[in-house]
Amino acid sequence: MSNETKRDVFEKIKSELISNLANTIYQNGGLMPLEDATKVGENYATRYAAALPDDLPVIPEAVGDAIKIHKDYAHSLLDIFGALSIYGVSRTEPSLDYNAWIVHHADTFARAWVLGAWYVEESGEIVKLEAED
Incomplete structure (x- = not known):
């Protein structure tokens, strides 16, 4: 059972995207933003769909x-x-x-x-x- 809200998942994906882009620059000296963003997006799509709405009563x-x-x-x-x-x-x-x-x-x-x-x-x-x- 997860008590994550949509906002929690959004903040986590944003943080991971920033971290992945920084690591890509450091490791490869270049960017592959589409590939990196796709990996992160796929990992979080299910969590986001299952997350609770932000405006819970x-x-x-x-x-x-x-x-x-x-x-x-x-x-x-x-x-x-x-x-x-x-x-x-x-x-x-x-x-x-x-x-x-x-x-x-x-x-x-x-x-x-x-x-x-x-x-x-x-x-x-x-x-x-x-x-x-």
């Missing part, structure tokens, strides 16, 4: 824990929003803090749910759920 840890639990029980996003819709109808506030956060940040919650990855608000840690079989 930021959610509280308790909300992330709720996502994990609901996914473990095979609940759907519709199940979650359906259960919370009563608060919109009754114009009351959920008693659990994480439910209140979900009600007030539905778009961010939905992105975290669909991506299966997010930043933890309190620590900045990236959480990535394992792919479902």
Whole structure:
């Protein structure tokens, strides 16, 4: 499981390209930029494709824990929003803090749910759920 973002992979490829070009000049006294760039690009294409987006949603840890639990029980996003819709109808506030956060940040919650990855608000840690079989 990798927690690399697209930006992390980009910075790594940029660094390696610069290093390879410097080594090529030193070793051969000349440049072969197309060949060197192709080698580096091929090495990173798969990593870049698998990397997480840079703009992951930021959610509280308790909300992330709720996502994990609901996914473990095979609940759907519709199940979650359906259960919370009563608060919109009754114009009351959920008693659990994480439910209140979900009600007030539905778009961010939905992105975290669909991506299966997010930043933890309190620590900045990236959480990535394992792919479902």
